[in-house]
Amino acid sequence: NVSNAIRIEAGVQWGEVYRLLSNFNLVAIGAASGTVSAVGGYLQGGGHSPLSRWKGLAADQILEYDVVTADGQRQTINACQNSDLFWALNGGGGGTYAIVLSAVVRTFPSPSIVATTYSVSAANATRYAKLIESFVEILPALADAGWSGYFDIVDLTLRALFHVPNGNLAALNAILNQFAANNSDLDFNSTNSFVIPSFYHYFALIMEPNNPTGDGFLVSSRLIPESIIRSKPAQVAEVFVQVKGQSTTGSILRGSLVAGGQVSNTTNRNNSINPGWRTALLRMACTQSWLDTTSQADQDFLAAQVLLRAEMLDKVLPVGSQPTCYANEAIPSEPNWQEKFFGSKVIYNQLKSIKEKYDPFGLFVCTNCVGSDDWTSDLN
Structure with missing residues (x-):
């Protein structure tokens, strides 16, 4: 059950999100530092928060992504559409599976x-x-x-x-x-x-x-x-x-x-x-x-x-x-x-199979991200 939500576009920082939501006495589960990008690696990597014990990690709050996949297609990603990619984006690390244009996340009445x-x-x-x-x-x-x-x-x-x-x-x-x-x-x-x-x-x-x-x-x-x-x-x-x-x-x-x-x-x-x-x-x-x-x-x-x-x-x-x-x-x-960042080799391999499905030619790569072990250490 979701009473309120906000769509956050790429490049927006958490300080800006908090400031906007305060006008409606709402809050989202976000970073302690205001200059952290809201829908980049923070959100896609899990996202701990000053409020995470209260409502869960930031990635627990995601309802939907708007992305561009490696084949150039703009797609809606949620629990009903492309659910495997939705699962991977919610905690499997940023910069890896698709270009995230925006995300829809739950908001809550602000606590004192x-x-x-x-x-x-x-x-x-x-x-x-x-x-x-x-x-x-x-x-x-x-x-x-x-x-x-x-x-x-x-x-x-x-x-x-x-x-x-x-x-x-x-x-x-x-x-x-x-x-x-x-x-x-x-x-x-x-x-x-x-x-x-x-x-x-x-x-x-x-x-x-x-x-x-x-x-x-x-x-x-x-x-x-x-x-x-x-x-x-x-x-x-x-x-x-x-x-x-x-x-x-x-x-x-x-x-x-x-x-x-x-x-x-x-x-x-x-x-x-x-x-x-x-x-x-x-x-x-x-x-x-x-x-x-x-x-x-x-x-x-x-x-x-x-x-x-x-x-x-x-x-x-x-x-x-x-x-x-x-x-x-x-x-x-x-x-x-692979095991320390993602929890187990089984989870890592599952994430890697999803990456290979949506990004078969390895367009998206970053250091110690899913799939980077197929590259040399300098990512060449």
Whole structure:
């Protein structure tokens, strides 16, 4: 059942979509950064969102595409017409199957937002490890209370921005106060909690000014299963501390509480979203930035460190488990990328067969996209 929807054309950015929809007190499930293109690789790659725990991933919201296929034909793609291509476009990666001219996505009445920001530091590595363990232990309570948000683990500091769509300020503060009481020797005086009347106002005030663009930057990511966080918080926290960012080198370990909730809803089968999303609670990203004056040799070293830190995150998984990551936030040198980006070789092969059906001569190709393994590494 769809009450409202919007058709978004190629080239439109999420900030523009949010701004337009706010005039009607509506919202779509879109990116945290306003300059992300709405119907490109973000949408076609799955699309996590500040609101994804509330309503599902962005690719869960797609009703229809208007595309041009490799044979030059303009076609309508939905669950009834060209349903195999619709399935592939909904999560199977952008730039691969057809030229997307526009997409129709669900919209929802905008929620109010209850939010909090805080930054807390420890005096030494031992105390910091205990702080991160306490934080991981409380994550299931945040998830059960409908929280979403982002946190950075850097040096000896934990920074966080969390929000609850249609939340209750007293309930939010109760959980925060419990976390502070569990760490009463640390300074939580920088904590701020507030209520904002709509998602757009929250986005414009808090998220849009912090748009992370314009730098030399690499990222690798892992989807961390909810079951592991609930059952082995001490093990998870230990690994997070090992992988933490260092401000002196420009690295960050950024966690996104954007899975679980409605992201775990598997009733929508009209998409090829990496199944790792359906069992995850967190998307953890190892990021690395550098100056324009950094030598190529140093950049290569930093890239190797980004990959190494992501592989360290795999230690939280049971032995023999297949790591998964978010292909839109992944390092190009990721080994076994077919399984990690798309969930399994079976899913990858299914996507590849659809690509070969609609693009038999490989007109559409990009690095580590479906079908790119038929090309050399420089795509020649």
